[in-house]
Amino acid sequence: MKTIYYNGAVYTGALPLTEAFIEKNGRFVFAGTSRQALEHQQDGDRLVDLAGQFVCSGFNDSHMHLLELGYTLQMAPLAQHTGRLADLLDCLRDFLKQHPRQNGAWLMGRGWNEDFFSDVHRMPDRHDLDQVSTEVPICITRACGHCLVVNSRALDLLGISAQTPQPAGGRIGLADGEPDGRFFDNAMEPVYAAIPVPDIESLKEMIRLACRELNARGITSSQTDDYCVFRAIPWQQVDQAYQELKAAGQLTVRVNEQCNFATLSDLQGFIAAGGQTGKGDALFRTGPVKIIGDGALGARTALLSQPYADDPSTCGLPVYDRKTLEEMIGPAHAHGLQTATHAIGDACLDWVLDALEKALTAHPRADHRHGIVHCQITRPDQLERIRRLNLHVYAQSIFLDYDIHIVEARAGRRLAASSYHWKTLMDHGVTVSNGSDCPVEQPDVMAGIQCAVTRTTLRDHLGPYLPDQCFSVQEALDSFTIAGAKASFEEICKGRIAPGYLADFVILGENPFAAAPQELHAIPIRATYLAGQPVYQADAL
Incomplete structure (x- = not known):
């Protein structure tokens, strides 16, 4: 029939x-x-x-965090209460009252953005969260995912003090010589490690919640970075959760896992265990090795080639040094794996392009489909290198809704003028797929399509920012369908309404x-x- x-x-x-x-x-x-x-x-x-x-x-969201979306759906919904710091704190109080913490459980929230606060002009700190509770440990993550804040109770549990060394690739915030509760990039890892991890049934419920949300947005395929959500949980257990849902007929999104490993030894273990790109079936399969190169523009942790225009004290943060980045990309490529590397700042992109070019020179491979995730702050010479190296770009047009407000202020007018140049890349033959980086942004494909087509913000229609970079409606639709399928080597079986x-x-x-x-x-x-x-x-x- x-x-x-x-x-x-x-x-x-x-x-x-x-x-x-x-x-x-x-x-x-x-x-x-x-x-x-x-x-x-x-x-x-x-x-x-x-x-x-x-x-x-x-629709195919070509870079997001499906498991983390499900986890976030169980947290205090701070993205809906980020207009004022006072509203954020009220949201946490209400959530704590409705969901009392037991057995040492932490109060978690995600989605705040201090740039939207109308009552203060700064990030929250531990003293703000102490107004919610000094007994329950609290952790709230910024919308970008590259900064979090904890209260004093959490700092005590973590054993963080003024004498705690600053970690490589991260920063512990200080005020008057004492920890202020803010943690950036790699400094966040010990915080997450201290939070009790869920069992496999809880993982499965998070995935079910996320799949329902994605289906309601028209999404049938997700290229998702899940191994980093709970570092204490082995990647094999995350895979097991997906496989059990698949066997039970409860996996309603096709999953291409972007395999994120925090250390070189973890990546080596994955390779030794037989990890390979494309392993699996139409519902769940292994995708590229995901590597995080730097932070985010909003948190001023994206690694720029010059100091931030609105904060000359910093150029951002690399997550790895150049040697380590090469040591992760090179062996992954040599073993036939695809890579997808997060690079938001142009200095980070230089490092990534150098590492990829070195790997490709040592082990030439025509159809590698190595990718740059985000590819936001760029220079013209880098756009040409991306074309020459035949790379894929995982863009997030929805980022324009917020970043239009800050890109010139952060990167400076000259660098901003050659950034978010995804149309230029497409015009030169580079495949550009689209996504949301959810839960950094909501997985709202139609909003992403509008940002791609108009290059303006959604609410106040600020812009257009670089109107020559506007997609046509067809290009925007293709970026969420055909191009996403190509990113995962699946263009022969998905992304079109065609026989077979x-x-x-x-x-x-x-x-x-x-x-x-x-x-x-x-x-x-x-x-x-x-x-x-x-x-x-x-x-x-």
Whole structure:
């Protein structure tokens, strides 16, 4: 039996739009006109009248943190209360009252951004969190994920004092010579290590929560960095959680795991255990080795080639020194693994490009698909090197919604003028996929598409920032479908509505090709299908 969908506006991955497609056994077997599709009808087939609705391939978020999204959904929702520091503290108090901590459990929150505070103009510190509780340990993570703040109770448990050495690749915040509760990048690791880790059933519940959220956004594929969420949990246990959900029929997002290891020895252990890119099946498979090169622009920890324009005391923080970065990228490449390296600052990007070029020179490989994650602050010479090295770029257009407010202030006008140049890269043949880096941002694909098309902020329409870098609607859709599939070596089986491809698709409430650019974010998701089966439905068809 097959299902015939007709009378729609169907984007197959090419224009013009067509009207219909047919699904059988979880794959597309036809795409074309309604008349042609109905000619395939046989006894027992199911007919679905799309009533003019727009359909495209299921969305593919090519860089995010699925497990961490599920974890965050169980925390205090600080992203919804970051307009004032006072509101953030009230949110924590309310959450603690509604969810009392027991057996030493910490109060956790994520999503704050001090740039949005209207009552103060600074990051929170331990004294602020002490107003919520001095008995329950509290940890709140900035939206970017590169800074956190704890209260005095947590500092006591951690044994952090003025004498604690500053870690490599990170920083412990100090005020008047004493810890202020702020931790940046690698300094965050001991904090997370002190927080009780969940068991495998809790991991599975986090994944289920995240999958439901992603399906509601039209997402059917996730390229996700999960091994770093709980460093004390072996990567094999994270894989086990996914495999058990898959076996139970509860994994409703196709997962390509971007394998993040904190140390060279951990990476070597993964390689020795047989880790390889592409291992697995259509629902769960191993992707690239994920390496974090630097911090974030918002927290001023992205590594720039010059001091920050609004804080000349710093150029940012490298997570690894250059030698270690080479020692991680080189062996991964030599063993046939794909790599995806986080680089936000241009100085970090120099290090990454040098390491990749050295690895490729030592062990040439044509179709390596090594990637740069974020690729935000860039110079023209670096864009040319990315093209020449045949790299992939994992972009996040949704970052423009916030970064437009800060990019010139942080990086300076000259460097900002050649940054976020994803359209330039595309025009020179570089494949640029799109994502959210969720939970840094919400996994809102339609908002990401709008930012890609308009290069303005979502609410106050600030911009456009570098309008020559605007994507067309088709390019934006492709960046969340076709380009994402190519990033994971899956372009022959997903990302299009075409015969033989996996029948993952999303039905939208409006045709984005006909919508006003500033209203793309408002287009609702009507239904999401994985292998021809509904995993989210806002309205019954």
